[in-house]
Amino acid sequence: MVIDLETTGLSVDQGDRVIEIGAVRVDDGETHTFDALVDPGRPIPLAGIQIHHITDELVEGQPSFADLWPALHPLLEGAVLVAHSASTDLGFLQEECRRAALQPLQPAVVVDTLLLARTVFGLSHCSLGALAARIGVPHSTPHRALCDAQATWHVYRAMLDALDPDSTPTVGELLRLTQSLGRGGNRRHAITAALSAAFLSGQNVVIDYTSAAGGALTTRREITITRLRLPYIEAHCHLRRQPRVFKITRIRRVLPVQD
Numbered sequence: 001m002v003i004d005l006e007t008t009g010l011s012v013d014q015g016d017r018v019i020e021i022g023a024v025r026v027d028d029g030e031t032h033t034f035d036a037l038v039d040p041g042r043p044i045p046l047a048g049i050q051i052h053h054i055t056d057e058l059v060e061g062q063p064s065f066a067d068l069w070p071a072l073h074p075l076l077e078g079a080v081l082v083a084h085s086a087s088t089d090l091g092f093l094q095e096e097c098r099r100a101a102l103q104p105l106q107p108a109v110v111v112d113t114l115l116l117a118r119t120v121f122g123l124s125h126c127s128l129g130a131l132a133a134r135i136g137v138p139h140s141t142p143h144r145a146l147c148d149a150q151a152t153w154h155v156y157r158a159m160l161d162a163l164d165p166d167s168t169p170t171v172g173e174l175l176r177l178t179q180s181l182g183r184g185g186n187r188r189h190a191i192t193a194a195l196s197a198a199f200l201s202g203q204n205v206v207i208d209y210t211s212a213a214g215g216a217l218t219t220r221r222e223i224t225i226t227r228l229r230l231p232y233i234e235a236h237c238h239l240r241r242q243p244r245v246f247k248i249t250r251i252r253r254v255l256p257v258q259d
Contacts, residue, residue, distance in 0.1 A: 001025045001079035001107075002156065004148035005089050006052045008044050012088075012095045017042060019059050020052070021068065022145030024153045025075050034072055035146040037062040052143040066100035073105075080171050081107035084128045084152045085114045109171050113156050116174075119182050120163070121210040121217055122250035131155045134214050162217035163252075181252065194254040195233055199225040204238075208253040209246060222257060 003023045009016035017040035025032045037054070039062040049055055076093075083089045090110060097104050117126040128151055132139040137154035141147040160168050169177070180187035198205040205225070208218045221239035223246070228234075230248065237244040 001075060002082045002149045002153045003076070003089055003093075004083065004145045004152060005092050006054060006143065006145050007092055008040055008042060008048055010088075012091045015042070016092075018065055018092050018096050019044060019054050020145040021072065022147070022149040023072070023075055024146075024149045025079065026153070032075065033146060033150075034075060036068050036072075038065050038068065039063065054144075064100070065096040066102065069097075069100065069102055073102075076105055076107065078106075078108050080109045080111060082111045082113065082152065082156050084112070084148070084155070086110050086112035109175070111156070111171065111174065113152055113159065115178060116156075116159050119178050120159070120252060122247060122252075123210060124212070128152060128155065135217065158217060188249075191251055191254050192230070192248060195225060195248065195251075196228060198254075199228050199233070204257045206255040206257055207246070207251050208255075210250040210252065212247075212250070218252060 001023065002025075003021070005018050005022075006020035007016050007018055018038050019040050020038060021034060021036050023034040025034075037059050039059050041064070044054060044056055044059070081090070087110075090105070090107075093105050096102075113128075113131070114126055117123045117131060123131075128148060129139060129142050132151045132155060135155065135158045137151055137158070139147060139151040142151075160174075163169055163174070163177070177187070179185055182188065194205065204222055206220060206222050208220050210218050219239065221237055223233075223235040223237055223244075225233050225235045226243070233246050233248065235244060235246060236242070
């Protein structure tokens with residue numbers, strides 16, 4: 001279940017409210033969407049309007065969050081909740097539930113595509129727009145909830161395919177991978193150790209790498225390491241047939257060369 005919210009501002013602690021909800025749920029290949037404007041009961045600041053173009057006139061007379069909850073809650077409850085900057089959206093959902101004296105949302109698992117982009121793929125430009133452009137998915141009306149939710153779904157699917165084209169990782173495997181590839185994680189240490197060993201032994205290795213230049217989230221390439229200068233390595237890339245510099249945080253896997 002992928003969800004995106006538009007809000008009056010960025011701070012739930014300062015009283016900002018939800019003004020639009022977009023959600024996408026896919027069950028057995030069947031896609032269900034939820035798209036609704038929400039009357040926040042307070043004015044929308046001009047700074048927000050300039051981003052999402054949702055005005056007070058658009059939300060006036062629309063249902064409140066409490067009015068929409070009976071239709072939204074069955075889609076969310078017990079689902080794997082996917083969002084870009086998930087903690088922000090979840091915080092707004094929980095606060096809206098609190099305000100309306102509704103039972104707090106309890107998703108089974110939360111997956112954050114922003115965290116995946118930063119941790120698993122080592123990307124520095126991780127906005128939803130940047131990720132959508134990178135993999136070529138539709139994102140015609142950014143900062144509108146349903147469009148952002150649909151783009152997040154496509155980005156999430158592309159990430160899963162990049163992790164393993166042959167099989168879809170379970171949510172548990174995905175969360176463990178995120179933790180282990182984070183700074184100081186055991187898999188990140190293992191990648192660095194494998195690269196160091198290959199350099200010292202003069203052996204070529206194969207890496208799954210996320211390029212900063214765009215395109216596919218990962219490409220597989222054979223390299224010959226010529227210099228270690230952490231957090232970078234210099235190597236001859238046999239795919240590009242030229243010297244390249246690789247950032248270790250963008251390397252997701254190190255494999256031996258197959259004979």
